[in-house]
Amino acid sequence: NPPNLQMGEGSVLERSNCRAKGGAPGFKVAILGAAGGIGQPLAMLMKMNPLVSVLHLYDVVNAPGVTADISHMDTGAVVRGFLGQSELEAALTGMDLVIIPAGIPRKPGMTRDDLFKINAGIVRTLCEGIAKCCPNAIVNLISNPVNSTVPIAAEVFKKAGTYDPKKLLGVTSLDVVRANTFVAEVLGLDPREVDVPVVGGHAGVTILPLLSQVKPPCSFTQEETEYLTKRIQDGGTEVVEAKKGAGSATLSMAYAAVKFADACLKGLRGDAGVVACAFVASQVTELPFFASKVRLGRTGAEEVYQLGPLNEYERIGLEKAKKELAESIQKGVSFIRN
Numbered sequence: 660n661p662p663n664l665q666m667g668e669g670s671v672l673e674r675s676n677c678r679a680k681g682g683a684p685g686f687k688v689a690i691l692g693a694a695g696g697i698g699q700p701l702a703m704l705m706k707m708n709p710l711v712s713v714l715h716l717y718d719v720v721n722a723p724g725v726t727a728d729i730s731h732m733d734t735g736a737v738v739r740g741f742l743g744q745s746e747l748e749a750a751l752t753g754m755d756l757v758i759i760p761a762g763i764p765r766k767p768g769m770t771r772d773d774l775f776k777i778n779a780g781i782v783r784t785l786c787e788g789i790a791k792c793c794p795n796a797i798v799n800l801i802s803n804p805v806n807s808t809v810p811i812a813a814e815v816f817k818k819a820g821t822y823d824p825k826k827l828l829g830v831t832s833l834d835v836v837r838a839n840t841f842v843a844e845v846l847g848l849d850p851r852e853v854d855v856p857v858v859g860g861h862a863g864v865t866i867l868p869l870l871s872q873v874k875p876p877c878s879f880t881q882e883e884t885e886y887l888t889k890r891i892q893d894g895g896t897e898v899v900e901a902k903k904g905a906g907s908a909t910l911s912m913a914y915a916a917v918k919f920a921d922a923c924l925k926g927l928r929g930d931a932g933v934v935a936c937a938f939v940a941s942q943v944t945e946l947p948f949f950a951s952k953v954r955l956g957r958t959g960a961e962e963v964y965q966l967g968p969l970n971e972y973e974r975i976g977l978e979k980a981k982k983e984l985a986e987s988i989q990k991g992v993s994f995i996r997n
């Protein structure tokens with residue numbers, strides 16, 4: 660075979676002892692859907708993460724192009740590209756963390772649930788691959804509707820006998836990122852100083868910001884509470900409408916996904932006190948899945964925190980959220996069981 664100069668790997672000009680090929684300390688991370696609107700900036704940011712030693716970029720289109728591009732960045736991670744279903748197993752084998760932003764995004768007028776028809780099947784296929792090739796990996800699921808795709812993934816893993824509830828995490832970090840930003844605007848603070856727990860799920864009324872628990876401690880008028888809750892719940896739609904048919908949030912999502920993936924990797928490394936919100940298997944409510952703060956450790960979401968005291972407005976919001984969540988969860992479960 661001719662040397663592969665373009666991709667760097669296997670090049671005749673590369674001294675094998677100069678670079679710890681995949682042997683550098685760090686974790687092996689795969690991105691499925693890496694050539695997409697989220698996938699590309701996510702891949703770039705993960706290539707910049709010093710905790711990553713190997714980065715696998717998988718997509719059904721354009722994976723070699725994105726890989727060639729990102730592989731030129733002079734950071735530590737070794738990047739490899741994988742194109743199409745026939746390369747899925749190679750992309751997944753040996754991975755510690757798999758991030759999934761594969762699937763179609765919304766256009767104006769659509770709900771996240773309108774994506775179910777197409778994305779449910781995509782998530783099923785990818786999770787079958789994970790069960791086969793890296794059953795112990797942590798999975799960060801971004802593909803919408805998250806409230807249904809996480810139950811789908813759980814059912815696929817149960818069927819394969821590999822399900823570990825601690826390792827399957829629906830990514831809701833964009834809701835927290837937005838909440839921090841919007842709350843900071845209202846309070847006149849630096850968003851980096853603000854921490855807003857957002858619980859429930861990741862669609863409309865299931866997105867429940869707990870404004871009574873904002874750090875630093877503060878209070879809001881009823882008008883501010885209603886404005887902030889609605890803006891956080893409709894944050895995705897705000898971007899979908901602004902993009903006028905060209906997709907949904909990609910850049911802020913990549914940022915939020917990297918923040919969350921970094922927390923997972925720090926947990927895997929054994930750092931103490933790593934806490935983030937995620938949509939996980941849960942006993943916090945009567946529902947089998949719910950987003951709340953979790954503590955991330957060597958085996959994934961090792962502790963799922965209770966919601967803490969809610970005010971009257973949040974208690975009403977919680978009831979609405981649970982009603983919609985129950986249906987979305989059941990829809991995901993039925994997709995695999997029936």
Ligand code: NAD
Pocket residue numbers: 691692693694695696697698717718719720760761762763764765774778781784785800801802803804805830831832833834861906907908909912
């Ligand atoms: P996009 O269309 O730009 O990219 C999706 C990528 O997935 C494409 O490159 C496509 O080729 C790839 N893909 C399709 N089928 C695949 C398969 N079977 N295997 C591997 N890759 C496949 O979309 P996007 O803007 O990147 O959004 C992706 C998903 O993320 C959407 O479902 C969107 O709703 C969701 N999303 C979730 C959040 C969240 O907070 N969880 C935020 C934003 C977007």
Ligand code: LMR
Pocket residue numbers: 764765771803833861894895896898899907908
């Ligand atoms: C978001 O919150 O931005 C994503 O879930 C994408 C969308 O469809 O809103």
